[in-house]
Amino acid sequence: MIEFDRVTVTYAGAATPTIRDVTLSIGEGELCLVAGHTGTGKSTLLRAVNGLVPHFTGGTLAGRVTVAGRDTRTHPPRELADVVGYVGQDPLHGFVTDTVEEELAYALEQLAVPAPAMRKRVEETLDLLGIADLRHRPLRTLSGGQQQRVAIGAVLTAHPRVVVLDEPTSALDPTAAEDVLAAVTRLVHDLGITILIAEHRLERVAHYADRLLHLPGDGTVIDGPPARILATAAVAPPIVELGRLAGWHPLPLSVRDARRAAAPLRARLEDHEPPCRGFGVGTVELLAHDVVVRYGRHTAVAGVDLQLRTGEVVALMGRNGSGKSSLLWALQGSGPRQRGTVTTGGTDPAKLSPTDARRRVGLVPQTPADLLYLDTVDAECAAADADGVPGACRALLDDLAPGIPGDLHPRDLSEGQRLALVLAIQLTAAPPVVLLDEPTRGLDYTAKRHFTRIVRGLARNGTAVVVATHDVELVAALADRVVVMAQGEIVADGPTADIIAASPAFAPQVAKILHPQPWLTVADVAEALR
Incomplete structure (x- = not known):
């Protein structure tokens, strides 16, 4: 053929x-x-x-x-x-x-x-x-x-x-x-x-x-x-x-085959506990109450209450069309909001100028290229530095994705490079709240591990981070807390292990293979075996 x-x-x-x-x-x-x-x-x-x-x-x-x-x-x-x-x-x-x-x-x-x-x-x-x-x-x-x-x-x-x-x-x-x-x-x-x-x-x-x-x-x-x-x-x-x-041989590719081989591994892990992640730590950085977003007759967000705390990584999950992106835009202040309040730093970001709102809440949308409008990478970085320290955006970009030529047009970058550029632009403003909408589209496993380290670094420095994603493996490795939406409402909110470990839809592969033991990632298992 x-x-x-x-x-x-x-x-x-x-x-x-x-x-x-x-x-x-x-x-x-x-x-x-x-x-x-x-x-x-x-x-x-x-x-x-x-x-x-x-x-x-x-x-x-x-x-x-x-x-x-x-x-x-x-x-x-x-x-x-x-x-x-x-x-x-x-x-x-x-x-x-x-x-x-x-x-x-x-x-x-x-x-x-x-x-x-x-x-x-x-x-x-x-x-x-x-x-x-x-x-x-x-x-x-x-x-x-x-x-x-x-x-x-x-x-x-x-x-x-x-x-x-x-x-x-x-x-x-x-x-x-x-x-x-x-x-x-x-x-x-x-x-x-x-x-x-x-x-x-x-x-x-x-x-x-x-x-x-x-x-x-x-x-x-x-x-x-x-x-x-x-x-x-x-x-x-x-x-x-x-x-x-x-040491399984042959290597299984389906969860069913892996579970058949996993009994000895589960026995070795019986006396070990997965590492605990922070939940509810830090002070409230952003408070949303009764947020409603409608598009015509369609209600995308239906009266959501949400708290985001300093130093916490929150995964926002839910089926396609459940209202995740609409909620992020409403929290940032740029998107529509028909009802409800959002407060961060004592003010509503929707009432601030776009520049000031970006300093309070940074948002990287599903299609990062929507925020890129200049002819070169260097020009985008210079625009981001306009009200801050010259060279700060480029330094952030080199940490996220080293080696991107400054004279390239942003539209000629790969998906991962565009994501890195937009993330660097948003982080240049040093907002205390960062919202990321499907940030790992187009990223391979190595790039996702690097992305995870960057986000955890933001959290250690006190940033409240929300990652809207369908990538259950990313959530297992990254998130302290998981919020699940359905039909515009929050239907679950709690520690990552409690929400995803036993979920047929959201459980990562390791959790499915080693169930009922509450392991989420290969890294956690490897650490326990060491």
Whole structure:
């Protein structure tokens, strides 16, 4: 179905190729997982399948890529659209219509599918992805996770023979991610569709994959069974790291298989207790009471009360569309708030100027690029320093993500680099409260560990931090406290272990494997065994 024949891709100005001398053969009905650190060429590999590389991205492609017999050198993306469906990392940038139903039908209209067949396919896709209740919603009003499901659906309606997904679950809550991956697996098993998925959250996908394509960072691709490749790969999900620690062989990739092997490990841990994290420590830094946010007739936040304390990291969790982002914007003061009060430092940030509000509450949104408006990284840093110490923002950026050239345009940065730049800009104002909305989208395991150290450092210095996230592994490693929202209300609030350890939806892999013992991370287990 897909053939790579000695493929090398080199971008203009690059000293070395992004991918080098790659030869692969991917058959019909295979689910291939593409893994590797950020910046190793995963997106380049995926975009070569539908001709975006080099027809759209530029650069030089040597060798040959064929899909269903069509050579991507002579067939641009529009001539592969009936064979290859592609969903990028940012679904909002790919939308071309106004509503969910129109977006699902758009590709069918371009392919001249008859109206009765078009209606049938749209209905099937709405049901497949569980988004039938969104059919008439404007795309701009959807949460990030809902937009991601719509983007996947818009590709599936065309019934392509190959589907390419770049970080398809990054904005999805755990249950929605399982539903989408179950639907993707069904396409592979029942219809013989070939699927390529690039994903940083390997714990969600590895046990579904038939093959793993690992990009170690030198331009090459290592191809093989997931368990064999992950046994030595630099990127590995918690289940594999726990298996390495416990000496399990072969390494399990599913929680079910790991639990079968875990009895001796649970016995070794019986006399140990996981480390305690702070909860409710520090003074109240921000107090919110009866906060209500509405968009037209839709109530996004329904009378929320919340306290944030100094030195505490709070994880804000909940399914897509539960009101997390709306609550963060209301707390920061920039977003709408129809009712309720927010007080920090004796004042309501909504009543302050944008500059003063930023000094009280810093917010990094789901799409950090929304806060970037200048032509270079250096210009963004200089603007952030305008009312403070010159060079402070650049120093913060070098700590978060060293080596970013100052003359680069912010739009040319990777997802992780953009996040680092916006975080540096917000932290330059030294706000006592920092709100982070899905901050680990596009970050690999190594980058997330670095991010965790940075956030814990902020907390040690007295900052109150809120991280809205669907990444349960991040929450297990980072948060002191977890707040869960549903339908605009807070339905749970307490210490991390109490909220997530026994939750079917929010429990991390280690908690599922070692249940009923309350362990959350591989690092905690390793420390106990030492």
